[in-house]
Amino acid sequence: MLRILTIASLFPDATRPGFGGFVARQTCALAALPDTDVTVIAPLGLPPLLGRRHPRWRALAALPAREAWAGLDVHRPRFPIIPGLGAAHGPLLAARLLPYVARLHRRLRFDVIDAEFFYPDGPAAIAIGRRLGLPVSIKARGGDIHYWGRHRGSAGQVRRAGRAADGLLAVSAALKTDMVALGMPEARILVHYTGVDLARFRPPADRAAAKRSLGLEGPVLLSVGALIARKGHDLAIAALPRLPGATLLIAGEGPEAAALRAQAERLGVADRVRLLGRQPHEALPALHAAADVGLLASASEGLANAWVESLACGVPLVISEAGGARELLDRPEAGRIVARTPEAIAAAVAALLADPPAPETVRAAAERFTWPRNAARLRAHLAGLVAARGG
Incomplete structure (x- = not known):
């Protein structure tokens, strides 16, 4: 023992x-x-x-x-x-x-x-x-x-x-x-x-239906992480004007909430940004199921659990060169590693939306976790x- x-x-x-x-x-x-x-x-x-x-x-x-x-x-x-x-x-x-x-x-x-x-x-x-x-x-x-x-x-x-x-x-x-x-x-x-719990975090049978269940339509981007400066949620919001029709969901709480709301208003995208607050872990599979791209522009990370959960749900990632990003995104289907600029983030998201990889090939990158x-x-x-x- x-x-x-x-x-x-x-x-x-x-x-x-x-x-x-x-x-x-x-x-x-x-x-x-x-x-x-x-x-x-x-x-x-x-x-x-x-x-x-x-x-x-x-x-x-x-x-x-x-x-x-x-x-x-x-x-x-x-x-x-x-x-x-x-x-x-x-x-x-x-x-x-x-x-x-x-x-x-x-x-x-x-x-x-x-x-x-x-x-x-x-x-x-x-x-x-x-x-x-x-x-x-x-x-x-x-x-x-x-x-x-x-x-x-x-x-x-x-x-x-x-x-x-x-x-x-x-x-x-x-x-x-x-x-x-x-x-x-x-x-x-x-x-x-x-x-990652591969039984709970898995590609949905119908992503469009998953979106409708949350009152969403069109491209959906999901960012999961505390609302603190180093997570780069402000960069995700700044990328949104270059992604017409896309909705950004941000799951997390923290001291940057008011500043992020104000930024979305200033950029004219407040109707396409949803600050969801802290979400119980049980709610995350449904959010990933509705997403087309997972997004997190962190200044620093170890290897974020949210990254792995996104891939397990068949959702490719757009993330910054932080922590174990290259260890996780070990194949093109898993997503893109980009500079921490709104322009680079928007370009990578647009490319994935235009030519989305098959969810099963995305999920394969998470199966070792x-x-x-x-x-x-x-x-x-x-x-x-x-x-x-x-x-």
């Missing part, structure tokens, strides 16, 4: 069912493997008591300290955070989790720690592993390296955790290169691709770290 402690600050809860859903799906697949026991710590960062009056924090504070989530045993210890001072969150999380995990370990006897996001999970996992004598793996997903790995207050913590970890995971080979550039040991980094394969590779990696320690 391999006993794994997974630490995941990105993990769903009742107030945020889609938050870190990819981590939950990976962890469920891991726990389903034979001779594998997984305990999840999904810590909740909360500000000082006065700050918790905001509805967002009140809802998090009301969550149970422990619950079953999709069949997993999930612990939700609280730790203090200081909004706007993320550099302090690694040490604060470590201080809170050290005694908590030590108590669990006396009862459950973990073999290995699996940290699922580099910051603040990684530095906390290293501190716990040292205290308890356990090997530690840390997974990098993109923003944790590209932002926290370069942020003045946290960059040192990220680099030290990367050098101290027994093993490291990267969601793409491109991200692995970025980790090595930060000084992390290349020999310890394994590329660990995401998965499955959750069972992802879980088996993760288990082998973690078991290898235990064996290397003589466990």
